[in-house]
Amino acid sequence: MEISHILNELGEDRSLYFNAVAPPIVQSSNFVFDSFDEIRKAFEDENSTYLYSRGKNPTIEILRKKLAALDGAEDALVFNSGASAIFCSVMANIKTGDHIISVERPYSWASRMFDNLLPRFGVTTTYINGTDISNFEAAIRPETRIIYLESPNSLTFELQDLEAVAKLAKLHNIITILDNSYCTPLYQQPLALGIDLSLQSATKYLGGHSDTVAGVLTGKEDMLQRIFFEQLLNNGSGISPFNAWLILRGLRTLPMRLAHITQTTNKVIGFLKAHPKIDKVLFPFSDDFPQLELAKKQMTGACGLFTIVLKSDSYSQIEKFTYALKHFLVAVSWGGHESLILPQAAGIGPENFDPANERHRMARMYVGFEDADFLIADLEQALEVL
Numbered sequence: 525m526e527i528s529h530i531l532n533e534l535g536e537d538r539s540l541y542f543n544a545v546a547p548p549i550v551q552s553s554n555f556v557f558d559s560f561d562e563i564r565k566a567f568e569d570e571n572s573t574y575l576y577s578r579g580k581n582p583t584i585e586i587l588r589k590k591l592a593a594l595d596g597a598e599d600a601l602v603f604n605s606g607a608s609a610i611f612c613s614v615m616a617n618i619k620t621g622d623h624i625i626s627v628e629r630p631y632s633w634a635s636r637m638f639d640n641l642l643p644r645f646g647v648t649t650t651y652i653n654g655t656d657i658s659n660f661e662a663a664i665r666p667e668t669r670i671i672y673l674e675s676p677n678s679l680t681f682e683l684q685d686l687e688a689v690a691k692l693a694k695l696h697n698i699i700t701i702l703d704n705s706y707c708t709p710l711y712q713q714p715l716a717l718g719i720d721l722s723l724q725s726a727t728k729y730l731g732g733h734s735d736t737v738a739g740v741l742t743g744k745e746d747m748l749q750r751i752f753f754e755q756l757l758n759n760g761s762g763i764s765p766f767n768a769w770l771i772l773r774g775l776r777t778l779p780m781r782l783a784h785i786t787q788t789t790n791k792v793i794g795f796l797k798a799h800p801k802i803d804k805v806l807f808p809f810s811d812d813f814p815q816l817e818l819a820k821k822q823m824t825g826a827c828g829l830f831t832i833v834l835k836s837d838s839y840s841q842i843e844k845f846t847y848a849l850k851h852f853l854v855a856v857s858w859g860g861h862e863s864l865i866l867p868q869a870a871g872i873g874p875e876n877f878d879p880a881n882e883r884h885r886m887a888r889m890y891v892g893f894e895d896a897d898f899l900i901a902d903l904e905q906a907l908e909v910l
């Protein structure tokens with residue numbers, strides 16, 4: 525299906541809403557029934573009709589159709605955060621005694637679930653370096669149920685060979701779940717590579733304007749139906765109609781935003797790589813990226829987010845540099861209109877800062893919609909502080 529059709533037409537039936545061009549926000553908690561027969565049918569299968577907006581809602585349905593099509597998936601579920609998409613996809617596929625293999629340092633709330641929550645229910649997790657397929661093979665046990673992936677990682681950008689991992693997992697009847705927030709379906713198609721469940725924080729590129737927290741999960745219909753009934757309806761983690769509408773609005777411009785950010789990112793990285801105060805730039809499409817070949821094989825693009833390693837042995841210098849920037853906001857998240865910076869030192873604190881540790885000198889950067897020259901001039905003046 526063409527992207528233009530998906531983003532501009534699919535799922536939209538204007539005759540249902542006064543021929544309005546923009547779909548309505550159906551801000552209603554419940555829906556009316558014309559007969560006992562209809563009520564009974566709705567109770568039997570809440571997925572068959574509109575009953576209550578914790579489950580199905582017309583605005584959310586339009587979004588589900590578009591998101592499923594973008595991933596080439598049978599179905600999509602939309603959650604009130606990326607974290608709940610992670611939580612529900614994992615919880616729906618484990619029971620006491622099961623084992624999970626996860627790439628090391630996945631998104632923080634994934635690892636908090638693996639480390640703090642799941643052990644209370646007898647589920648254990650082994651973290652591995654996902655850059656080598658043999659590490660997956662070595663970690664598999666008879667009770668392994670899930671392989672949890674994040675490719676690329678959103679701080680250091682390590683990749684996993686998704687096709688190879690999916691093949692291995694299928695041999696052992698293990699479900700693969702991938703966090704595809706960095707690439708979005710525009711730059712990586714996980715299901716086509718054999719991954720079972722693809723999730724994204726829609727807060728990032730899909731929403732695209734730093735005003736909505738949301739998550740997406742795509743996959744096969746039977747699996748997603750189970751997650752809908754067992755997880756989304758039970759823990760009430762579905763998206764609200766208004767937030768679904770904001771994501772729909774974000775989707776309209778997704779290809780243009782990513783194309784613009786891609787150009788800007790390349791210019792900004794080009795400047796940073798040549799700068800004497802920058803030790804390294806970590807970015808999957810960089811010439812010197814260790815997994816460049818794999819990146820080119822399974823991703824069709826990369827943009828926005830990258831990490832710089834600063835040449836500085838001083839915590840306070842790094843803080844001064846950060847706040848010398850006038851056009852990069854110091855904040856978490858990414859994928860919106862505004863450029864961002866988040867140095868690792870901030871979370872480490874001055875007493876634990878060790879310049880010999882490369883991670884301590886890392887700053888994650890995000891390039892937004894601003895012009896490249898505007899951002900480069902800002903970086904140039906701020907780097908003088910180092």
Ligand SMILES: *Cc1c(COP(=O)(O)O)cnc(C)c1O
Pocket residue numbers: 605606607608631678703705706724725726727728737738739857
């Ligand atoms: C932000 C993020 C998440 C979590 O999504 P929320 O919408 O914040 O709950 C998961 N994975 C990655 C890579 C993220 O950047």
